[in-house]
Amino acid sequence: MKWFEYGDETISDKELLIAVPSTIIGVGILSLPREIAKNTVSADGWLSIFIVGVLFIGFAWIIAKLASTYPHQSFFSYASSLVTRPIATVLTILLALQGFVLTAFVMRVISDIAKEYLFDQTPVEVIALSFLLVVVYAIAGSRAGLFRLNMMFFPIIIFITVLVGGFAVAWFSVDNYLPVFKTDLSGHLKAMQTSSFSFTGLAILLFYTSIVRKPKKAPKMAAIGMAIVPVLYIFIYLLCLGVFGNLATANLNYPIIELAKEIEVPGGFFERFDSIFFVIWIMSIFNTTAMSLDVTVFALESISKLKKIQLLYILAPLIYLVGMFPQDLITVVQLGEFVSYYGVLITIFATVLLVIMSVIKRRRSNV
């Protein structure tokens, strides 16, 4: 008889499924419609998101497949068996760094947005610090607990998005979607490039697949989880485009939040829905931050002798410093670009390298 195996530090395949969109959906989507609208004509951008989404679904499947061929082995252990220990160490550090900068960046962005939409006098430093402390508290608990948090918050996030969509119907105009398919190839490529930055975070699969109870199911679950992301992105994108049109969307900083501001909640309980929307979106951003910081801690745990809590004490102040370092919005955007480029590239690099090595190794052992 199995004893409460879910009480251990392992996760179910369902939890992995939810963890993928929970990690990826965060601050990226808030500005994604603007970035895409800039480069495409009318509402053609959905095609770009769709193509990138399909690519990333395949990518998620490959990563999970790679990790699940070495069931219940940590990233470091299977990576070192493939590409020798020193290279595995370097890869782990590089991937950990990705989670680290992502956490810092997201923390900074959320504080900036919170200052813009919720407070005008509270300093950004205080907002960021309180957020980081909550994240640290989450990671200090059990790892399985983090995945349960994803499970609890994710439905709320989907719910609020659909709610905004439902209320927005009244402001909707189909004319905004016309004309269709007028964007040239370079525009699409540019849009695809920017939208791929909203898909950072897949690196978690490299690490967390090792604690999934049924690793065989992991690739399928990762792909399904990944599929939620483009669906939600396209939904939000089309929503913004349908209400604001291409031109307005391209000039709004955070179109989806502006959309929430625009709509009117029936019953007249709230004058401005944007604060409510953003406050609930914080849960999603929290999930992103918690997962990426935890994956950093998880990665460093495997190569150092330090304990989880000790690592957390070392990392948290550094994250705060890095996040607070940019002085103005432009530097924040630059940091964001760096985070996205770096995150996508390092994940692709690590995966491709390991997949190739894995294939070579198998060939050799077969011969």
Added chain:
Amino acid sequence: MAARSIFKRKSKKGISANDENFSRYLDANIDDNLESIKEMLDSPNDLVMRRFHLGEHKCAIVYIDGLSDKATIEENVLKNLEIIERNKKLTSTDKPNLLAIIHEELISLTSIQNVNTMDELMLSLLSGGSVFVLDGVDRVLLLDTKMWENRSIEEPVSESLIRGPREGFVENLRTNMVLLRRQIRDPNLHFKTHEIGRRSKKKLVVAYISGIIHPDILKEVNRRLEAIDTDDALESGFIEQWIEDSFLSPFPQVDNTERPDKAAAGLTQGKFVIILDGTPFVLIAPTTIGNTFQSPEDYYERWLIGTLLRCLRYLAAFITMFLPALYIALVSFHQGMIPSQLAFSIAATREGVPFPAFVEAVLMGVTMELLREAGARLPKTIGQTIGIVGGLVIGEAAVSAGVVSPIMVIVVALTAVASFTLPLYSVAISFRLIRFTFMLAAAFLGLYGIVLTYIMINIHIVNLKSFGVPYSAPFAPTFFRDWDDLILRVPIPMLTKRPEYLQPTDSKAGDKEGKRV
């Protein structure tokens, strides 16, 4: 922790002082034995020692007046022995043999023990048994003649229902076991007895249905019960706090009830029940956050009503925690969010109020808690007066004096009413406590503070466990099959499976009783 270490120290001292007495063996001489009993108890005046002769043998019956049933002793022991004495049959038999004959043939009681230590003798004597001592034998007979005054079975006061059984547990352990057995006539309903308290030596019973409960839960609870080290467990609350997974958490990880139907439902779901002698509150565990919103009545009413009541309670929990905090956040940070009409009227009523919204809310919140506490402590008839004085007079006066705004009074009153709809008193208190944390967070960081606090509480809940079962189940880890009895309560004929999150051994048995509270 401090309290725990104090307890430990005390009890350790206690046992070392008593060690020599407790391990002492009985003497063969009746006078010595009786003398040492007297000495140990410091010859209290309720100690009865009836000496008599059985032929030429000296004997005695010892019991404590009031704890033992005199009539039983007279009818079943003394009378029988007198008849024997008249027959004079026993004079020639040797003494140990005589005791055995008396044990087996002459005393007509259902439960008799033959022991030879002072320790066992004292325990029996102090729990209402009587002792038969025979001269020349270093053993005595312990006769079960327990009989003390008990409260009769009454309607449970703390959990009243409109529909449902009217009987509640009482202080007597045996009666409580009977109440459970009357609900479940299954030979697999087992009771495991523990003894709690170094000095009080109270009986504690773990009830479970073997074949349903997961064996590891049982192992764990027995291990924890054996680890309890205290002088006395006055109430099952002591046990609860000793055995729960995290005693620092604001959420109780063990459920308590006065209702046999609720306890029986827990048993059939795959939980265990702890009954402590001397308290009508039995413990049910493992429990999860979902149980907080369940009341036995949900199942007795039709499913639509049950479901609506559930939803109402979830709403009530959110109102209890969030409403005052939302008020503070909206009034002091996000005035723009309030519809303009309402904003004007709030501003108008807050015109003369000298305090910031947070102070106002804390002031009213604390007043409300004071009223509740006063109402609970006073006798019922005066308690109602407190409600009227507090609710109407203070509220009205506070508003007209300009100390608080009328909106604040509405908020506080609504919060209070909402918090009373939660069926579990202990959890309702936790929610009310958490409310103040939310208010503080709202005062510092507005809505942002509220959502961060909400995330923090969720973090706490997902890390919390009740006997190995995650407290957040079946929300997360998600067991969709168990959602039929979570926020919704589907019709009873569809509730055919026991909750999956408890991992019952026998989950597929379509036991229709299986899914009650």
